Structure formats: C-alpha cells, structure tokens
Amino acid sequence: MTILQDKDYLAENMMGPNSVVIMEELLSDISLPIDGNILDLGCGRGLTSIALAQRTKAQIYALDLWIDADENRKRFKKLHLDGKITCVNADILDKPFIPKFFETIISIDSYHYFGNKENILDEYIAPLVKKDGLILMAFPGLKKDIHDNIPETLLDYWSKEDFECFHEIEWWKNLFLKSENTTLLNIQQMNCFDMAWNDWLASDNPFAVEDKKAMQCGGRDIMNLISVILKKK
Numbered sequence: 001m002t003i004l005q006d007k008d009y010l011a012e013n014m015m016g017p018n019s020v021v022i023m024e025e026l027l028s029d030i031s032l033p034i035d036g037n038i039l040d041l042g043c044g045r046g047l048t049s050i051a052l053a054q055r056t057k058a059q060i061y062a063l064d065l066w067i068d069a070d071e072n073r074k075r076f077k078k079l080h081l082d083g084k085i086t087c088v089n090a091d092i093l094d095k096p097f098i099p100k101f102f103e104t105i106i107s108i109d110s111y112h113y114f115g116n117k118e119n120i121l122d123e124y125i126a127p128l129v130k131k132d133g134l135i136l137m138a139f140p141g142l143k144k145d146i147h148d149n150i151p152e153t154l155l156d157y158w159s160k161e162d163f164e165c166f167h168e169i170e171w172w173k174n175l176f177l178k179s180e181n182t183t184l185l186n187i188q189q190m191n192c193f194d195m196a197w198n199d200w201l202a203s204d205n206p207f208a209v210e211d212k213k214a215m216q217c218g219g220r221d222i223m224n225l226i227s228v229i230l231k232k233k
C-alpha cells in the first residue's frame with residue numbers, strides 16, 4: 001500500500017474532495033513531462049504533489065497560499081520526497097515565478113478561488129508555461145446556473161461569496177475562450193464526483209462536517225466537478 005492509499009493519511013491531509021482521485025481522472029489521457037518543472041498550483045497539504053513526484057522525474061513545485069511551506073517540506077521529507085518537491089508559500093497573483101518556467105501546471109480544487117475573472121489566465125497563469133505546455137485543472141462547479149435562485153438551505157452553509165466561485169461548464173468555457181494565450185482543448189464534467197466527495201465527507205475534518213450537511217441539504221443535486229485542459233500558444 002502506498003501512502004496515498006492510506007485512508008488515515010488522506011483524511012489528515014485532504015482539504016476538500018479527494019484530490020488524488022480527481023487528479024487520477026484528470027491525467028488519465030495525459031502524458032506528463034518526464035523532466036523539467038511542473039507546478040502544483042494551490043497544492044494545499046501536498047497530496048497531489050506527492051502523487052506527481054511518484055509519477056514523473058520532473059521537479060515538482062508545490063505552491064500554496066494558506067499552507068506554510070515549512071509544514072509541507074516536513075511532510076515531504078518524511079516520505080524522502082523533499083529533493084523532488086520544492087515548497088513555495090505564495091499567492092500566485094503575486095507572480096512568484098519567472099515566465100515560461102514550467103512545462104505543465106496542474107491545479108486541483110483551487111483555481112475557482114482566484115481564477116474566476118477574465119484577466120487571470122492570460123496575466124498570471126499562462127505566462128508561466130512554455131509554448132505548447134498544458135494547464136490542467138479540476139475544480140468544483142455547478143450543474144446549471146443557480147445564482148439568481150440559490151436554495152436557502154444551502155446558504156446556511158455556503159455564503160453568496162462562496163457561490164461566486166462556483167459556475168457551470170458553459171460559464172467557464174466562455175471565460176477560457178476569451179484567453180488570447182491559451183487554447184481550450186477540453187472542458188467536461190468529471191466522473192469521480194461521488195468517489196472524491198465520499199472520501200472527504202467520511203473524514204472528521206470540521207470543514208468536511210459542514211460540507212456534509214450542505215451536501216445532504218441539496219448540494220449533491222447542484223454541484224459537479226469540472227476538468228479543464230488548456231494548451232499554451
């Protein structure tokens with residue numbers, strides 16, 4: 001059993017629906033670069049960074065805003081992965097890397113927090129990737145637009161501001177199609193919703209406990225997971 005199959009380890013380090021399961025589906029048809037640099041954007045406690053380090057010889061940059069780099073560094077050192085993963089604590093909107101530093105960017109359950117505005121992809125994300133490099137994302141979304149009619153029961157758990165991060169595929173598609181520096185190769189609803197959410201909701205993380213109530217109050221009927229594949233021009 002690898003560490004990422006250990007349910008206790010996952011429960012300790014998940015920050016939302018199981019990111020390892022989500023990344024597995026996102027990468028199912030993708031060949032990762034075997035060397036160079038890969039950015040795990042919004043890596044949280046680094047579960048996906050660990051999975052990436054196990055999958056490729058490329059150097060992984062595990063960047064996160066809320067989680068301290070030292071905390072992640074200690075976690076990776078325990079797994080003898082500290083040489084393969086570089087930890088960075090930064091806001092991606094502060095432009096912490098030089099342009100074209102990465103072959104690929106991967107971002108699980110994070111892009112919707114900061115990427116839901118028109119300029120973000122072209123100004124902050126695409127410049128970091130080499131020509132023809134991929135930007136791969138997966139994040140929670142909506143099955144259809146409900147912003148004018150958010151069920152009251154859900155507003156007990158998620159605020160109107162939280163809902164500003166959630167949108168349906170068509171909304172994201174329109175946003176990404178405005179990008180001048182990337183080509184949208186694919187955007188779709190993912191299959192792993194139940195598996196990824198069930199792992200998260202089974203944990204006793206206080207955020208999972210609240211999310212569980214929201215899911216039981218209709219969240220499951222309106223939410224989905226969206227995967228996106230963009231190519232740098």
Ligand SMILES: C[S@@+](CC[C@H](N)C(=O)[O-])C[C@H]1O[C@@H](n2cnc3c(N)ncnc32)[C@H](O)[C@@H]1O
Nearest residue numbers: 015019042043044065066091092108109110114
């Ligand atoms: C729900 S957590 C998901 C963490 C991890 N990807 C996972 O799936 O377990 C969202 C993450 O996005 C990161 N994030 C949000 N805004 C960010 C920003 N502007 N720059 C970098 N990371 C950001 C947060 O620090 C947080 O760890």
